[in-house]
Each structure stands twice: as C-alpha cells, then as structure tokens.
Amino acid sequence: MLHQGDLDLSRRDLLMASAATVAVSGVASSARAQAQAQAQAPASAKAAGMPAGETSSVSFKVNGENQTLTLDNRTTLLDALREHLHLTGTKKGCDHGQCGACTVMVDGRRINSCLSLAIMHDGDEVVTIEGLGEPGKLHPMQAAFVKHDGYQCGYCTPGQICSSVAVLEEIKAGIPSHVTGDLTAKTEFSLEEIRERMSGNICRCGAYSNIVDAIADVAGRPA
Ligand code: FES
Numbered sequence: 288m289l290h291q292g293d294l295d296l297s298r299r300d301l302l303m304a305s306a307a308t309v310a311v312s313g314v315a316s317s318a319r320a321q322a323q324a325q326a327q328a329p330a331s332a333k334a335a336g337m338p339a340g341e342t343s344s345v346s347f348k349v350n351g352e353n354q355t356l357t358l359d360n361r362t363t364l365l366d367a368l369r370e371h372l373h374l375t376g377t378k379k380g381c382d383h384g385q386c387g388a389c390t391v392m393v394d395g396r397r398i399n400s401c402l403s404l405a406i407m408h409d410g411d412e413v414v415t416i417e418g419l420g421e422p423g424k425l426h427p428m429q430a431a432f433v434k435h436d437g438y439q440c441g442y443c444t445p446g447q448i449c450s451s452v453a454v455l456e457e458i459k460a461g462i463p464s465h466v467t468g469d470l471t472a473k474t475e476f477s478l479e480e481i482r483e484r485m486s487g488n489i490c491r492c493g494a495y496s497n498i499v500d501a502i503a504d505v506a507g508r509p510a
C-alpha cells in the first residue's frame with residue numbers, strides 16, 4: 288500500500304527525472320543543431336573539420352576585376368562566386384566534386400570550385416563562364432557549343448565550356464591523360480583524349496557527342 292512519504296519521494300523522483308530529461312534533450316538538440324550545421328557545411332570544409340563563424344579576408348581577381356571579400360572560412364569558391372559576387376553562371380550540381388557543373392579556371396587551370404575553399408585563393412586569378420565571353424562577343428568555345436547544339440537544358444554547359452577551354456590548353460601544354468599512349472611523346476589531340484579529359488563533366492541531357500564536336504571544331508580538327 289502507498290504511504291504519503293512514498294508519494295512525496297515519487298514526486299521528487301519524477302521532478303528530478305524530468306529535469307534530467309530536459310537537460311539530456313537540450314544536449315541532444317544542441318548536438319542535433321551541430322550535426323545539422325556540419326551537414327550543411329560544404330564537403331571540403333567538413334573534411335577540413337573547420338569551426339563555424341570564423342572569417343577571413345580574401346583578395347583575388349575574378350574575370351579581370353579585383354575583388355576583396357570577407358568570408359566565413361568554410362565558404363567554397365563556388366559559393367563565393369555565386370552568393371557573394373552574384374556570378375551565377377557557374378552552377379552548383381552535386382556540391383561534392385562529382386559532376387563538373389562548378390568548373391572554373393584558376394590561374395589557367397580548371398578546378399571544381401565546390402571542392403575548394405575561397406580563402407585558399409588569395410592572390411589568384413579566377414575565370415568563370417562570364418569572363419570567357421558574353422552575348423555578342425562569345426568565346427570561340429561558346430560559339431562552337433551553340434553551332435553544334437552542345438547542350439539541351441544548359442545546366443552543365445558553363446562547366447562544360449570552361450572545362451573544354453582548359454582541356455585544349457592542357458593538350459597544348461603536353462599534359463598527359465589516362466589514355467595518352469606514350470608519355471614521352473608530344474601529347475596529340477584526339478577524340479579519345481577529349482572524351483577522357485571531359486569525363487569529369489556530366490551532362491544529364493546526354494549532349495556528349497555534340498560537345499565533342501564543338502571542342503574538335505575549336506581545335507581545328509572537325510570530328
Ligand atoms: S557542383 Fe562541383 S563537381 Fe558538382
């Protein structure tokens with residue numbers, strides 16, 4: 288049978304248990320918030336284990352213009368371009384280095400801007416699709432993509448074009464690829480080289496053969 292004292296004890300226990308539950312759920316929700324923030328942070332920032340909220344100043348040249356930004360250290364180059372400089376031509380596809388939609392050129396070499404922190408590019412020269420050409424004054428590669436129907440929805444196209452321009456420079460510079468037969472000989476243009484070097488740029492519309500035609504046209508080697 289229950290006595291009054293037992294009841295008091297039970298009530299105290301209950302209060303203590305409730306307080307403990309609130310404290311535990313507080314810890315859980317803050318852990319949840321932290322996990323959520325981590326999940327939303329760019330892949331490269333997560334990999335680097337960088338803390339939230341710390342900022343740095345970065346100065347670089349983008350499409351020929353000097354830019355200085357104060358950014359959260361975890362900001363990717365892609366987000367700096369799109370969200371801070373409003374250069375939305377560069378696209379965010381996977382945000383994990385797997386689709387090539389975010390390809391831009393840094394100091395003449397193509398990179399996936401979603402995999403690179405903006406603060407790593409202090410002093411660098413970045414070229415995006417907007418810097419290559421514009422309506423009425425297209426870069427030869429942009430014009431070739433139009434001529435050869437190298438796109439359908441166009442989402443992957445800025446990355447494809449930046450990559451294509453860099454690919455021709457890579458071949459010209461003699462940088463070998465996985466399919467280059469003789470590493471000691473001069474690297475030659477071939478459709479196989481183009482397909483291999485462009486394999487990091489995914490096109491969901493499947494415009495691949497027209498993209499290769501466009502690149503071959505610019506290289507002066509019609510497919
Ligand atoms: S968005 Fe960068 S590789 Fe897909």
Ligand code: FES
Pocket residue numbers: 437438439440441442443444489490491492493494
């Ligand atoms: S043109 Fe649509 S994804 Fe490539």
